[in-house]
Amino acid sequence: EDDHLMSRIYYVEAEVINQLQSQASSSSSGSRRSKIETFSAFLWKLIAEGGRDCSKKCKIGIVVDGRERLITNNNNNLSSIMMQNYFGNVLSVPYSEASVGELKAIPLSQVADAVHAFLEGATKEEHFLGLIDWVELHRPEKAIVKVYCKDDDDDEAAVVVSSGQRFPVSRIDFGWGQPAFGSYHF
16 A cells, blocks of 8 residues: 655754745735744645546645643743643644645645644644643543545545644753754654
8 A cells, every 4th residue: 555654854044944835825915924834834735736536635734732732931820830740742733634736736824824724723722731631531531633644545645744843952951961952753
């Protein structure tokens, strides 16, 4: 079977990201898209361009870190206090899907608008408080992020994007010096 999991790490020069960001931000909404929205939209469109069947679905998910959404500037906030004492990851993977044909037909700026739309709700404190409640309610049931699930023959490809851009790699010291590289590998 042709289905297999691939993990890739890309280093993209800042100049290239800035050029893509200009293209991704040129929609009628006039909003500037973030670097992660820009690169994700570019990758989603690029993967669709390689698809042969325009009716098949292409999915994308983006890992969102909930810690920074739950720790606010107001240290008296209950969720901020809770997160300072919490050990473990607080992640959400919002996703979307579109047909290969749809993604091929629209410009990068519209793909970036679609990425922004599905990310928007998952970047709010309320989303993560609800997610924590859901996990507590359904524990210890196994769960999987839906973007990882392939629908029979309807799916062309699925990709999950994560960014370590805000990960404090320069402040980490395991006793043998600072790391030169950090990665999330699945």
